[in-house]
Amino acid sequence: MEEKFHLLRRHFEEVSSITDDEWNFIRLHFEYKSLKKHQFLIQVGQPVDFEYWIIKGLVKAYSIDDKGKEHILQFAMEDYWVSDHCAFQHQEPGTIFVDCLEDSEFFCLSLENREKICFEVPAVANFFRIKSNHGYINLQQRILSLLTMTAESRYEYLLNKLPKLIQRVPKKLIASYLGVSRETLSRFNS
Amino acid sequence: MEEKFHLLRRHFEEVSSITDDEWNFIRLHFEYKSLKKHQFLIQVGQPVDFEYWIIKGLVKAYSIDDKGKEHILQFAMEDYWVSDHCAFQHQEPGTIFVDCLEDSEFFCLSLENREKICFEVPAVANFFRIKSNHGYINLQQRILSLLTMTAESRYEYLLNKLPKLIQRVPKKLIASYLGVSRETLSRFNS
DNA sequence: CTTGAAAAGTGATTTAGGTCACTTTTAGCT
DNA sequence: AGCTAAAAGTGACCTAAATCACTTTTCAAG
Numbered sequence: 001m002e003e004k005f006h007l008l009r010r011h012f013e014e015v016s017s018i019t020d021d022e023w024n025f026i027r028l029h030f031e032y033k034s035l036k037k038h039q040f041l042i043q044v045g046q047p048v049d050f051e052y053w054i055i056k057g058l059v060k061a062y063s064i065d066d067k068g069k070e071h072i073l074q075f076a077m078e079d080y081w082v083s084d085h086c087a088f089q090h091q092e093p094g095t096i097f098v099d100c101l102e103d104s105e106f107f108c109l110s111l112e113n114r115e116k117i118c119f120e121v122p123a124v125a126n127f128f129r130i131k132s133n134h135g136y137i138n139l140q141q142r143i144l145s146l147l148t149m150t151a152e153s154r155y156e157y158l159l160n161k162l163p164k165l166i167q168r169v170p171k172k173l174i175a176s177y178l179g180v181s182r183e184t185l186s187r188f189n190s
Numbered sequence: 191m192e193e194k195f196h197l198l199r200r201h202f203e204e205v206s207s208i209t210d211d212e213w214n215f216i217r218l219h220f221e222y223k224s225l226k227k228h229q230f231l232i233q234v235g236q237p238v239d240f241e242y243w244i245i246k247g248l249v250k251a252y253s254i255d256d257k258g259k260e261h262i263l264q265f266a267m268e269d270y271w272v273s274d275h276c277a278f279q280h281q282e283p284g285t286i287f288v289d290c291l292e293d294s295e296f297f298c299l300s301l302e303n304r305e306k307i308c309f310e311v312p313a314v315a316n317f318f319r320i321k322s323n324h325g326y327i328n329l330q331q332r333i334l335s336l337l338t339m340t341a342e343s344r345y346e347y348l349l350n351k352l353p354k355l356i357q358r359v360p361k362k363l364i365a366s367y368l369g370v371s372r373e374t375l376s377r378f379n380s
Numbered sequence: 381c382t383t384g385a386a387a388a389g390t391g392a393t394t395t396a397g398g399t400c401a402c403t404t405t406t407a408g409c410t
Numbered sequence: 411a412g413c414t415a416a417a418a419g420t421g422a423c424c425t426a427a428a429t430c431a432c433t434t435t436t437c438a439a440g
Contacts, residue, residue: 129319
């Protein structure tokens, strides 16, 4: 566990360094959680009590439409943050599912604890500010890719950007992330 | 100008209140800018020196593809922040255009000044953290709408969510924001 | 007011990608 | 190793939306 907390500290310090005292305060506000493949981290209609930092593993965040079709909002693996941010922020029931594609481990941060450490330790507020900003930029680029690129070039782009991810995830889920049918994606390689 | 700065202060205080001293420090870090309809705030290839808070007016942020087609990333009006966040954050040349759909006024914040006031006044770090988080949530919802909804229901959804915007913006730009052709959008009403 | 340009509407045609139905391949289990 | 289930591939067909070409309407500037 010490080792795992060390990874989290290193993650925080990618943005700006923090003192040992600050760190000892911060770490008290995280809980540890471990799940097996196929278990749910978040479910539609259930409370969303935490944001999760992934120590190890891989999850998918997705919503299911009226026809039962899955649409993937995000893949998240080691060193990523994941939650139903909307439901979490407003402390409302979940609007999406998040489940594990591999056995996974998490550090869990409640809204109350997040606000506490942000207002107590300014470096943490800046950490989340900068992380959130990066996330925003990434989503803008995904939107642009959805507006401007064909399904095939979105696929090539993703292959290029996250090659390790593609290896760990079935192609039908990649299709669902790209907004393309499984069959169409399958015809791209050929 | 006092009146305009007052609006900006009120905007900051939507998240958490700040002292007069803090405010007097903060406001020194903003510049004022005013542009006429059709003038550019940001251009591809040009430096992106600021993030902009819109005092008054309306702008569009968009990229142009190889066929010369415009794809709208964002509309922004009074009380919104706009920039080429990606280029701004990395202090690189612009990757998108931002121009005015109406005569507009802005408060401009440089990266250096943003970091200065964030690290000097923790309330500001928290302000941007929370704003950025809200922005992230909005973009996630837009991605979901692009993945799960038909063009027509995206249009209805937008009509419902931002009715005032639709009145101020030509339909062909709405089409470009929704990722639909002008002609197809035009057939939806009938 | 008038007039020229931009925006919006509309019909005909094309096309990217979806859907359905089926086969082949791959990967976990015990 | 052998078996089942999930994943991936493939052909035939369908459909939502793009594109092209043109007309009508609206709007802003002299």
